[in-house]
Amino acid sequence: MATASAAKAAHLPAPDHPLDDLVRTDRIPHIWCPGCGIGTAFSACLKALKASEIDLKKACMVSGIGCSGRAAGYVKLDSFHTTHGRAIPFATGLKLGNPDLNVIVFSGDGDLFAIGGNHFIHAARRNMDLTVVCVNNLNYGMTGGQAAATTPFGAKTTTTPVGNPDAPFNLPLMAWASGATYVARWTILHTRELTESIKKAILKNGFSFIEVLAPCPINYGRRNREKAMDTLKLYQDRTLIRNNADPSDLDIDFSSRVVLGEFVDTQRATCIENYDRTCRPQ
């Protein structure tokens, strides 16, 4: 987008970005900080939407509150920026209200797993046909870097000034245990794999969950001696891809290694299929 404004300034015709038709370009510049990983996760999501070849008129994005929650404000689809933690139940109503819609929930770790954690496990239990993309930056970025349910033990945040005394969630384990039929984890450095996973999830009938590790250099990184490039380096050096890994073996610990990959890809009846079969037999 920066290229477009530079071209405009030079009175040259603005070149088209290949994702422009999926972006509310009139809302650019976005709010995300330099070094933030959300934009990369967002563009992977847009690429996946295109690659899926679904009818984009029937695609919706629902977000909660937070930095990642702003995605719904930039995507040129029917898009809903809801209340903190409530993207999933809103999306549940949207999908049940019109099962022809393809609904993507794009939000952050604080939104989906602290205030919204209950909704996540229940939507997975029901196998609601949603694609949930969680950008995990290990803290609450929008409010200035407080501890989240994903903050590593011992990490410093504004509400854990001497180190986080709590243990973080293993998100893929929770998704698997709750009944999700597709579970994957990538970092923003793994854009191809991430895009492919989101595409699979969009096309999948059932509850799909993709965790995307993303740096937050401004709020998390600087309190933990981690510059944006350091985080990316960790994503390169301290990750290993192990598809179908045991979900209980997926704790995030960058001091040793973090497992990425596609962990679950199964099939079971969705919420709507079960409702139709049980409550309105022909």
Place this chain on the structure above:
Amino acid sequence: MKPAVLTGEYYMTGDVACAEGALAAGCRFFGGYPITPATEVAEHMSARLPDVGGTFIQMEDEIAAMASILGASWAGQKSMTSTSGPGFSLMMENIGLGVCTETPCVVVNVQRAGPSTGLPTMGAQADMMQARWGSHGHYEIIALAPCSAQEIFYQTITAFNLSERYRTPVLIMTDEIIGHMSEKVVIPKADAITHVTRTKPKGRKDRFKLFAPDKNGVAPMPAAGDGYQIHVTGLTHDEKGYPVMTVDTQKEMMDRLTGKILNNRDDIIITEAHQLDDAEIVLVSYGISARTSLAAMHQARAMGMKVGLLRLITVWPFAEDQIRELADRVKGFVTVEINLGQIHLEVTRCAAGKAPCHLVGHAGGAIISPEQVIDVLKEKF
């Protein structure tokens, strides 16, 4: 498919009448969570909705239930939830989202005595101010208070019609007493029921503005999937629906949100006058307490007191003009409600010192008897 409108005469509870009214109004989505004394609304919807092509879902809590009906509304459905005090508290934030994003839906509160868990199986009317102001920020809301199972049936239809016409959540404030009381309910023929459905936009989709109002102050509303690429946010937004963090945009949005209700008060406010023409003392009441008040009015008349009753069917927005007009010519007001003075405060405000205002209140858990009203009438007038 079975008929949505079960034309005929029935003996049913207020909660069941509420569900039947919703179905007759075209409600096809219900997101619920069990809570006494509103559970029967959800139970009845769970049994009936699949038969009429609708969907019932029991959500994980009332926060989710409220969020789900907003989502379903944007999918194009007429949607509803029902709850009681504690659940109503949990729904408040998303009721605000519904107000801010101008999302039609209906929320039923079968009131029980509070605060907190209170008396779960016993009635009250103590959430009336919560209905008005429970979500944060300044806003206008529509709340109806029917007084019988039959009226719950009809007012649920009215609630849907108002929510669709004004693109706003509408609250139905019943109580445990009428919710659980079985009474005769007559369900009319389907073609005798008036349906209002949100106006769909016309014209070029790329120029469409989601919050640009029509003449009545309300903007047409497309559904997700209609091809408008709408953006809906709880942030302060402009007519296009885009967030704009300025004082001017906040004012424009607030003017629209409050104006569409306040400027249409004549259409929204429904009241019923009983012997007000020659009344010297006016009882003001709503819901189950209005039935107490009506009995008290007849007893007082028999005793030679010129008592009338103003029954509020629409409680919010408040019937300010009627109270003001009455205040100029009556000796006083007595508000009858199962709380310790909520609508009484509104009556007092509008009477503005021109007529004394008294309360026949109750801490909750039981109905007020006509004798309690008579005692106050004798004592004060």
